[in-house]
Amino acid sequence: MSDKPDNDSLFEAPPMGEQERMVEAIMFATAEPVTVKDLIGRMPHGCDPAEALAHLRKRYEGRGVHVVKVGDAWAIRTAADLGFLMQKETVETRKLSRAAIETLAIVAYQQPVTRAEIEEIRGVSVSRGTIDQLIEMEWIRFGRRKMTPGRPVTFVVTQGFLDHFGLENARDLPGLKELRSAGLLENRPPPGAVALGEAEDENDDDDEDQTELFEE
Amino acid sequence: MSDKPDNDSLFEAPPMGEQERMVEAIMFATAEPVTVKDLIGRMPHGCDPAEALAHLRKRYEGRGVHVVKVGDAWAIRTAADLGFLMQKETVETRKLSRAAIETLAIVAYQQPVTRAEIEEIRGVSVSRGTIDQLIEMEWIRFGRRKMTPGRPVTFVVTQGFLDHFGLENARDLPGLKELRSAGLLENRPPPGAVALGEAEDENDDDDEDQTELFEE
Amino acid sequence: MQGDEFQEDTISVSERIAAEALIVDVGAFEGPLDLLLTLSRTQKVDLRQISILALAEQYLAFVEKAKQLRLELAADYLVMAAWLAFLKSRLLLPPDPSEEGPTGEELAAHLAFQLERLEAMRDSAAKLMARDQLGRDFFPRGVTEDVQRVRRVTYTATLLDLMQGYARIRTRDDFRPFVMDRQHVMTMEQALERMRNLIGFAGNWTDISSYLPDGWDSDPQRSRSTTAATFAASLELAKEGKIEIRQGETFAPIQIRKKAPRDE
Numbered sequence: 001m002s003d004k005p006d007n008d009s010l011f012e013a014p015p016m017g018e019q020e021r022m023v024e025a026i027m028f029a030t031a032e033p034v035t036v037k038d039l040i041g042r043m044p045h046g047c048d049p050a051e052a053l054a055h056l057r058k059r060y061e062g063r064g065v066h067v068v069k070v071g072d073a074w075a076i077r078t079a080a081d082l083g084f085l086m087q088k089e090t091v092e093t094r095k096l097s098r099a100a101i102e103t104l105a106i107v108a109y110q111q112p113v114t115r116a117e118i119e120e121i122r123g124v125s126v127s128r129g130t131i132d133q134l135i136e137m138e139w140i141r142f143g144r145r146k147m148t149p150g151r152p153v154t155f156v157v158t159q160g161f162l163d164h165f166g167l168e169n170a171r172d173l174p175g176l177k178e179l180r181s182a183g184l185l186e187n188r189p190p191p192g193a194v195a196l197g198e199a200e201d202e203n204d205d206d207d208e209d210q211t212e213l214f215e216e
Numbered sequence: 217m218s219d220k221p222d223n224d225s226l227f228e229a230p231p232m233g234e235q236e237r238m239v240e241a242i243m244f245a246t247a248e249p250v251t252v253k254d255l256i257g258r259m260p261h262g263c264d265p266a267e268a269l270a271h272l273r274k275r276y277e278g279r280g281v282h283v284v285k286v287g288d289a290w291a292i293r294t295a296a297d298l299g300f301l302m303q304k305e306t307v308e309t310r311k312l313s314r315a316a317i318e319t320l321a322i323v324a325y326q327q328p329v330t331r332a333e334i335e336e337i338r339g340v341s342v343s344r345g346t347i348d349q350l351i352e353m354e355w356i357r358f359g360r361r362k363m364t365p366g367r368p369v370t371f372v373v374t375q376g377f378l379d380h381f382g383l384e385n386a387r388d389l390p391g392l393k394e395l396r397s398a399g400l401l402e403n404r405p406p407p408g409a410v411a412l413g414e415a416e417d418e419n420d421d422d423d424e425d426q427t428e429l430f431e432e
Numbered sequence: 433m434q435g436d437e438f439q440e441d442t443i444s445v446s447e448r449i450a451a452e453a454l455i456v457d458v459g460a461f462e463g464p465l466d467l468l469l470t471l472s473r474t475q476k477v478d479l480r481q482i483s484i485l486a487l488a489e490q491y492l493a494f495v496e497k498a499k500q501l502r503l504e505l506a507a508d509y510l511v512m513a514a515w516l517a518f519l520k521s522r523l524l525l526p527p528d529p530s531e532e533g534p535t536g537e538e539l540a541a542h543l544a545f546q547l548e549r550l551e552a553m554r555d556s557a558a559k560l561m562a563r564d565q566l567g568r569d570f571f572p573r574g575v576t577e578d579v580q581r582v583r584r585v586t587y588t589a590t591l592l593d594l595m596q597g598y599a600r601i602r603t604r605d606d607f608r609p610f611v612m613d614r615q616h617v618m619t620m621e622q623a624l625e626r627m628r629n630l631i632g633f634a635g636n637w638t639d640i641s642s643y644l645p646d647g648w649d650s651d652p653q654r655s656r657s658t659t660a661a662t663f664a665a666s667l668e669l670a671k672e673g674k675i676e677i678r679q680g681e682t683f684a685p686i687q688i689r690k691k692a693p694r695d696e
Contacts (some may be wrong), residue, residue: 008592014662024280025298028244031572042301064240074574078241083569085258086244099462105557121549123465124508169547173560184552191534245571291575312589314597320589321598337601353587381591389595 013046023052027045033073033163050055069168071159100130104139106172108161108187112143112154117187130166131155229262232271233415249289316346324377324386328359328370346370357379372377436477467491474537479548485523486542488516519543564574616653618645623661624668637687640666 004177013019022043022065027034039049053074065076078086096104105124106118118126132142157170167173179185226308243250255265269290271357281338282315283295290321294302310321319342322339329334334342373386383389461467472482495513498505522536564570627643638660640662648658666688670677681688 007658020294021278021280022298022301025294026280026301028281028292028573029294029302029576040258056478064242066243076244077566078245078571079237079562080570082238082241082572083564085238086571101557101561102553105560106553108560109556111551121546121553122462123546123550124463126326140490165560165563166566167563167569173556174563175556179552179556182548182552188545191538210402241571245574247574293575309586309588312587312593315586317589317597319599322596322601323596327597339601349587361542380593383591389598 013048013091014044016048016052019043019047019049019052020055020059022047023049027056027067027074027076031075033075033159035073038073051128068166070163071169073159075163077166096133097130099127100133103130104134104157104161107134107140107155108152108157108170109176109179111156111170112146112186113156114146114154116152118155176191224319227346229264230260232264232268235259235263235265235268236275238263239265239272241290243283243290249286251289252348252408254289313346315343316349319346320350320373320377322354323350323371324373327372327386328362329372330368330370331364332368334371436476440669447543457637463506464491464509465550467494467509468512468543469550472547479544482547484543484567485520488520488523492520497684553609572623596612615649616657618648618658620661620668622665623658623665626672627662627669631669631688631690633691634675634688637678637689638686640686643688 001126002047007165014022023039026039026042030092036049036053039053040047043049051161053067060067060076063079064082065078068077074200106121107113110117115126115131133138136159140155140161141158143154145151145153161167162169176185230238239255241429242255242258252266252269255269256263259265263285269283276283279296280298281292282295284291315338318338319334322337323329326333326337331342331347347356351358353376354374356371357374361367362370377383378386459468468487468491469495472479472487473489475482475486492513494511495505500510519536519539523540525536527535533591539605566572623643626645629644641659643662643666644655644658648654663686666675666677666686671676672687674691675688677686
């Protein structure tokens with residue numbers, strides 16, 4: 001595929017300036033974040049997309065569009081301060097219910113989190129539609145099963161979530177550190193198995209029915 | 217969302233650098249090419265998008281993407297020399313089918329040859345796909361029409377064919393006697409070639425589906 | 433919880449007011465924990481300093497009020513009420529050392545933790561939604577160029593393939609196994625088919641040879657095949673009663689004609 005004329009060696013990589021242009025072209029061509037691995041796969045042999053990306057990111061600092069990191073991928077996005085120009089492009093996002101928003105936040109901050117844990121935090125059972133909706137929006141996905149009895153499935157947030165909320169990674173969630181230091185992200189079991197504990201057990205049955213369906 | 221403070225006058229246009237950012241963001245995010253009129257309509261009062269466009273165009277000169285004119289509108293597009301990055305080519309090599317090889321051989325040895333002659337020699341009808349394939353590969357092409365009733369077209373081999381097979385001329389192909397003396401003739405019919413005529417006849421129906429083209 | 437006795441009176445006033453306001457739309461709460469969180473806000477203190485005992489009383493007052501108003505409360509509200517009544521008794525009574533299980537303070541602390549955590553998650557949700565969002569505040573590329581997957585299939589053949597292919601065709605007769613050469617053969621089925629179409633017109637005696645298809649007489653092999661097939665087909669048709677067949681003498685031409693219905 002590489003039809004760059006190689007002067008000396010068959011595998012000589014193009015100069016960094018060229019590589020930066022290539023990364024720029026690829027990133028402009030797609031709406032989805034692109035991983036360095038993708039870039040390596042698409043660029044001529046011997047390229048260093050990570051370095052090219054760093055240059056490109058610098059080049060677009062302060063411009064109308066930015067190079068942003070999304071999880072382990074990269075994307076070009078318009079600068080948020082120019083959003084007011086884009087009314088035409090604004091996509092009417094489905095209005096999320098309060099339950100869905102809270103569930104999403106719980107998954108984001110407490111991930112990996114089981115359905116039972118979400119229910120314990122919110123104090124109500126999670127309706128099936130809520131989880132479905134968030135999965136369908138590709139904001140949450142199934143994580144690893146928990147190594148607790150019943151091996152319940154867990155939920156984690158996706159790259160799409162990070163992209164949507166402009167987060168480099170889940171550690172950048174606002175106020176995460178404060179929450180952690182306040183001990184609010186710990187999974188603290190209720191003292192003894194009185195009342196609340198029992199309620200949780202009941203829910204476990206439901207869990208099995210549903211969560212078994214969706215294995216990662 | 218517009219939280220740009222207007223310093224002096226309500227209608228003072230943003231500095232040109234800002235306007236350039238705006239044009240950049242709009243062009244980036246818009247699915248359609250944007251006219252200057254569109255830009256005027258979308259940008260704050262007093263802006264000069266035409267000038268901003270000129271700056272932006274200059275800024276992208278030599279980059280991986282360019283600001284290009286599309287009709288009377290403007291768009292950001294991949295630099296032409298980087299188009300190859302937008303394609304992922306997978307090359308699959310397949311062995312030419314037996315029908316195609318035989319047809320090709322007949323054309324090579326007997327050119328110019330009509331389709332009817334090929335069929336007579338092979339003893340089965342030649343599927344259209346076979347001829348098409350050889351033409352598409354640029355190994356055979358149409359020769360002169362034959363001066364016989366119906367003035368049928370003839371086929372001859374191409375320069376590409378000669379190049380591929382390392383021949384200077386189709387007449388350089390070894391004759392039957394030479395093949396035999398060189399031990400190149402198969403002395404036994406290939407396995408599965410019993411009732412050769414019949415077997416191939418059967419396949420003729422499938423030919424239309426091009427199965428003949430793809431011999432594993 | 434030193435100031436509890438003092439607080440109890442003041443709270444009982446505010447709590448009733450609050451409860452009455454809350455009772456109006458009990459359906460708006462997402463369960464007892466949500467209600468508890470809302471109630472706890474009436475204490476106007478940091479959640480970490482909240483009096484769980486007071487909160488329990490507020491909640492119980494709320495449930496009491498709901499009962500007075502004959503409001504149907506969901507079961508989990510009543511479960512929570514029972515549990516809070518139990519908690520309240522534990523908090524008020526001096527701990528019984530012989531009793532198993534967590535102390536009232538432990539249970540209260542956990543409830544406080546749950547409330548604090550729920551509130552924190554709600555705050556976080558609000559912060560999250562307040563962020564710049566893709567498609568609202570910042571935008572992806574409007575024109576996307578997907579990577580085209582170009583699958584190119586190349587076919588190869590070697591000169592040897594070519595030569596062997598040619599040789600195979602040209603020398604086929606050398607090693608040709610015995611097969612009927614269908615090209616030069618007319619089957620009886622074919623002849624029968626042919627004759628069925630023609631026979632309708634044959635009212636008079638006609639030579640069978642006139643039924644031979646055109647162009648089959650030049651090649652001897654074809655001529656033989658078609659004659660035999662046509663003859664066999666004639667016999668078949670005669671057997672079916674469709675035609676009559678006759679031959680004047682040995683080697684004389686064989687003639688056929690359509691058998692007239694009800695002829696005999």
